Amino acid sequence: MKIALVGYGKMGKIIEHLALAKNHEIVAKLSETPTLENLNSPDVVIEFSNPEVAFNNIKFCLEQNIPVICGTTGWLDQKPEIEKIAEENKTAFLYGSNFSLGVNLFFALNEKLAQMMSPFKDYSCQLEEIHHTQKKDAPSGTAISLAEGIIRNSDFNAWKLDETQDENLGIFAIRENEVPGTHSVFYKSEVDEIEIKHTAFNRNGFALGAITAAEWIQGKTGNFTMKDVLELN
Incomplete structure (x- = not known):
């Protein structure tokens, strides 16, 4: 080409x-x-x-x-x-x-997990993304895609930059030196926590x-x- x-x-x-x-x-x-x-x-x-x-x-x-x-x-x-x-x-x-192939598989896994977790109201959901300090937008597009995947398969109706509250799914956006991209989805209850995570080693x-x-x-x-x-x- x-x-x-x-x-x-x-x-x-x-x-x-x-x-x-x-x-x-x-x-x-x-x-x-x-x-x-x-x-x-x-x-x-x-x-x-x-x-x-x-x-x-x-x-x-x-x-x-x-x-x-x-x-x-x-x-x-x-x-x-x-x-x-x-x-x-x-x-x-x-x-x-x-x-990334891995991230797109992660997107599919995220949606499947959101479907599985939707009936279990004791668990709250939170997203976290970490990127290099040169990244100009926050949250990352990847984090937004993850949030939208959860929203489509749950009772959330929007995402926001901050902690999850009511029907607003929270995203923590962290900026650190030389991090290509790390994305985590947490489901937390009073007794345990489920986490899925994708870490990019380079671009x-x-x-x-x-x-x-x-x-x-x-x-x-x-x-x-x-x-x-x-x-x-």
Whole structure:
């Protein structure tokens, strides 16, 4: 594939290294706004930029009928508009709060556990995420995805940054140096606690997942998630 990287920070550089190892071609490495000239006619765009510019980056690429794989979090209030643009332009858009195979299996496990725990009202639920201090959004997109998975399968109706209270599922967001990403879900009663946890050791899993999604999306139209790529639906 010809891949354009929109956003060339730490993730972009890892994606470049791993994509080249898989014999893909990197035709653009952009830290600036994408244009027809600087994108260099890619087969797919992989977008890992900043919340402030993600919407405009994705919108432009989709309007040029270029499929987009997006891993930027913190802009999701505008996601429905992006999905509409993808449909109108008969191209493809795939958003992932986290592209790691392990995390996407963790998402499925989280939903299953939420279903199992829902009848047992003695247990309270709490989420916790830990990331590096350079992460610009809190809570993480991964934590939000976990929270939404629990909400769909429980009596919670919203999440909030803080301790769980009534129908609001709590998320603690912690920032520490050099932590790629750790996510935990706790169910606690007066007598015991159940915990499931995913710990990323480095960013390679995220990058490989994004490349896998880019390979998978070729020739498709519509809006997708990593569940579609991994056939976890």
